[in-house]
Amino acid sequence: MSLHASTAIASRPNFRADAAQKRDPVDPIFAIIESHRQQHAAHGAAVDADKEREASRARNAAFAVAMALVKAPATTLPGVIALLQYGYDFVRDGNEWPNWIENAPYDWSAHLNKSAARALEKIALV
Numbered sequence: 001m002s003l004h005a006s007t008a009i010a011s012r013p014n015f016r017a018d019a020a021q022k023r024d025p026v027d028p029i030f031a032i033i034e035s036h037r038q039q040h041a042a043h044g045a046a047v048d049a050d051k052e053r054e055a056s057r058a059r060n061a062a063f064a065v066a067m068a069l070v071k072a073p074a075t076t077l078p079g080v081i082a083l084l085q086y087g088y089d090f091v092r093d094g095n096e097w098p099n100w101i102e103n104a105p106y107d108w109s110a111h112l113n114k115s116a117a118r119a120l121e122k123i124a125l126v
Contacts, residue, residue, distance in 0.1 A: 027079030073119035
């Protein structure tokens with residue numbers, strides 16, 4: 001950031017109050033990540049227990065939350081970092097994200113990247 005840009009931001013009315021408020025709110029993406037973690041675990045437990053109907057419900061719930069992860073962008077920088085790290089860790093641990101999203105030509109990870117980019121744009125503009 002240039003000196004001129006940082007000076008302009010710092011001279012904005014309520015700059016310090018605005019900045020503090022941006023750090024303090026709870027980013028809803030953390031709850032969505034935790035929900036997905038729980039739904040995915042429930043699906044795995046149902047599959048392991050050979051409970052077909054329960055596994056199907058849990059799979060559908062995990063799918064819905066996976067969609068929420070890419071449709072509800074993070075609102076804070078720590079939220080964006082957590083989302084990207086969770087997406088990476090999920091695959092690294094041998095899991096797969098949904099491979100179909102509303103007839104889109106891209107896979108889930110591309111939508112994750114798009115969501116993170118949009119979130120970063122909004123965060124940077126504030």
